[in-house]
Amino acid sequence: MLTEQQLDTFMEEFWEDRHPEHAADTKEEQPEEPEEYRLPTDGLIIRQMTKEGRVSRRTWFALGVMLLVVPLLLYLSVRVFHGRKYLVCSLIVIVAAMLPFFMMFEGRKPKAREIMVIAVLAAIGVAGRAAFFMVPSFKPVAAIVILSGISFGGEAGFLVGCLIMMLSNMFMGQGPWTPWQMFAFGMIGFLAGILFQKGILKARKRDLCIYGFLSVFLIYGGIMNPASALMSYGQVTWASLLAFYISGAPVDLVHAISTVIFLWFLSRPMLEKLERIKKKYGLVEP
């Protein structure tokens, strides 16, 4: 606390940039990095809140149902339509693949705060695209989905991913591509959550960036390229698939790289913010 007089002199010096004699040594180098930027030695941004390897049984169940339903439907579609009508069948399959997750979420009567967090994160994802309108094809959606998955678990990651795509298509126009996009982003968030809870993916900048790159390039690209092949040809052949992968690669690459950039800069502040929210409002019981 400065006295009134000290304050007056300070204000004069500060605004007029009048530096008294003894301030000549201000240029002295400060070798040590300010504490603000220092991370723990192992680079972990957040510690595991729950014990390692504890993914809720519900989540596994949803995954199990999905893995059961999808091949069944695929088999049925092959039997009934003899491998034609790819478009319709694949749409049905992809919707069916998402259903177990939705049903699980409904089934457990989520609390107001969980609902809130998912809605807010999804809306941030949609609005976040607008924050970067100045930088073309540079969108933070995948990064937000991954970080939600890590912070709130695979189920929340899946829902946030799905909702973001659903919502942004509500604003920009739906199309047959919506279910695919929903599924692709859902999986990115889901896997992030699962891998983090299993302890495979560490909340470390480098790890996150690698995961971000791979997931966008492999999962998003991996799902969306066949999907666009399907949508424009109604069927998938190796040749057309290859063509779509090759033509889609540059876009996917930009997308993946932008995700890496986002994760590099956003992972720490975002995860800290999410942790604070979790703690402050008792979303996790210690």
Add this chain to the structure above:
Amino acid sequence: MQKMESDSFSRYHPLLNFFYFGVVLLFTMFNQHPVFLGISYAGAVFYAALLNGWRRTLRQSLLLTLPGLLVVALLNPMFNHYGVTMLYYVESSGNWITLEALVYGVVLGAVMFVVIQWFSCYNQVMTTDKFVYLFGRIIPALSLVLSMALRFVPRFLNQLGVIRNGQKAMGRDVSERRLLDRIKYGLQMLSILVTWSLENAIETSDSMRSRGYGLRGRTAFSVYRFTKRDCCLGTLMAGLFAVFTAGCASGAAYAVYDPRIVLAGFTVQGSTAPVSVTPWLAGATYLCFGIFCFLPVMLELYESRKLKQSRKKTGTDIGMTYRQIYEELEQEGKIL
């Protein structure tokens, strides 16, 4: 996002709207018979024109969607070489370009084209309100999430504007010349937004709980009511649907392009479709599907005519009263 519900079909019950689009889209994707697609396309274009105006519809479909899909359609024969009618031999890859692959490519492109056209109508008619309502019954929690997110998005966008102005006034604008600066300031804006939204959302969840969210037996209120009018239209739609489903099931829309082009009701290259559908049923199928596709347009025309008629009626009524008043006044004047 929320347009005025300008046409009469979108004023019907959301369930009917959704059912309509579901049926139309599924049948369009499912059938590859050119006549079927043609009808569907005509219906979609007329409806889109009704909703968005002719100029926008045509510009959108002819200038934006068509060229892309043409390219895609013409590329099909490059990858696929089935079929019996060889057209051209590509020496570099040692493959034939076939008529069947070419036609099939065009058909597939057309399917996509029609589907996109229908979706442009869907986006106008199925407002977020209706969507949330429809799923409020089946998946209440998720539809609430959706409804909340729909509230948050415009709010966050607005706040983003406020944040941007605030940052700009501190000399950090995203329209900075250097790309790195743009990204940095963009990230800062996002970071501010995230904190702001998360911290403020907690009060929202307080407000939810304070209004009893989480109690057992939550219901879903809606402003939509299933009226008699909806009932009539629903029956009509169901009837049409039944007829053309039956028709399609017995092969009225049979179409195969590999290895030969075989179309129901046509003789292409000397071969007819191996289906046992009677001409009567086939005709009924196409007629019903046609009516179904043009249903919204017809509804609109019908209702606007009715409205005009009733206006005319009331209009003359008012005219009569005025005349009576004048006459009365005149009489009074005479008396005076």
Add this chain to the structure above:
Amino acid sequence: MNIVEIHDFCFAHPDCSSKVLDQVNMEIQEGTLNVICGRSGCGKSTLLRHFKSVLMPHGVSSGTVLFKGEKLAEVDHRTQSQEIGFVMQNPDNQIVTDKVWHELAFGLESLGYDNETIRLRVAEMASYFGIHQWFYKGVEELSGGQKQLLNLAAIMAMHPSLLILDEPTSQLDPIAASDFLETVKKINRDIGTTVIITEHRLQDIIPYADKVFVLDKGTVFLEGRPSEIGQKLREQKHGMFLSMPVPMQIYGETDSSAACPLTVSEGRQWLAEYFHTKGISRELQQKANDRFLAEKTAQQKEQQPSSGREPAIEMKDVWFRYEKDSPDVVRDLSLQVGKGEFYALVGGNGTGKSTTLSLLSRVRQPYRGRIRLEGRDIRTYKDRELYCGCLGVMPQNPQSIFLKKTVLEDLYSVIGGKKEKLSPEYQVHMKKEKAIEGIVSLTRLEGLLDRHPYDLSGGEQQRLALAKVLLLRPRILLMDEPTKGMDAEYKEEIGRILNKLKQHGLTIFMISHDVEFVAEYADRVGLFFEGNVVTSQNTREFFAGNNFYTTAANRMARQLFPDAVTGKDVITCLRNSN
């Protein structure tokens, strides 16, 4: 019958040794309108949140809260949701869904009513509150006042017997605020709902209250009817007077034996009566007023020695509209603010004040006309020049510029981190540490440096935002309603800081709805109307000349002391005439 009773209630936050609430005893009668007031930080909001189980803050509590004779903790969630309605400060944060109709129905949906009942209740509420015109609208289209009204209606739809309001009007403009309070009174009067309210706009609600509770240091310090409170406070010489309505403040400084006046009209009558009993003649009044005016003018002269100052802000024939074919928002606006002057722009909502501010801060550009800052055209400044070292802009919502997780880090983030080097943002040869120390001391943020910015109270957040802006060493400070939602004490603190800045030659341009604050601190006031400044005068002349757009103190005493503008002025005049 008492609807709520509180006995020996104590509460402390988890890691805090001092109690926020200490031995609170209260009885609220059914059907009454109760006002709880007290300085900020006295535990008002914490107390209110204990009236509803789901909103209780974490912490240690003791004592009992009874709702309709039953322990609150034992009243189930359903009954509490239905019977106890709670309206919070921020209108935006309480709205859950995206449509007005859905918001109205939200609580009823939770309670599990069927469609028909909900339809009836919603229709009833919409008609009672006049919401039916915007029933189908999206909530983002509503104004702040409409949003808060919607929140109230959504709660009233559940037919609560107790309505709790925690500073419901702090985010609203004055007209919307008094409308809202009017509705609250109406609900109490027409339906008989018990109301417990905390408010900082006490002048609008205290006169109508059945009972007032004054909280101080976590305990009920006084309770009683409003006029009794005035008398008791005077006897105790308590600082709470500052936040009381002006007539009560003035009354408190006299030795009148009459009942305490609550409203302006009562105040007028009381003042006339007081003069009559005291035997103060008309001439004496005149003399007192003249003496007061002379003193003030002398003071003013002393403060501003050079009358013909060079202008810091100069707007000339400025026109602006948002869209090409939308109406002009700013029309032919000309304005001059001298260097070192504190200029306040007042006026109704939506007249273009905020737009003018955005023109001055170059967020938007006028399509005609010229704006000069310190004699130089605003368009010729580079961004860095303009925003670092020339212009400081305080946003209306301080939260929109908080970046980091502690106050200290947030302050450093403005000047390019902790590293001691010159950066475009930081061009001073002063150690950053020292600069921050000075600014922190100036804005009185000591002791808050390790807190998260969002954990600060409203007034503290405002000061942090001010500190951030000041670190860029502006010579012109633009502010958008810096006193919104603040109570008297925080306002005084901000006022002191602004005075200090003014002394050091900063030009301050402020837009505000807060007439009392403007009257107290601004040098010159402009009335903004329809995109233009109608009049621009020295503060005293401005308020003394207006009939409606003036302070409560002036309205109350204008016939006796036409030049007394603030409560303090009236009190000085009263002393002069004795």
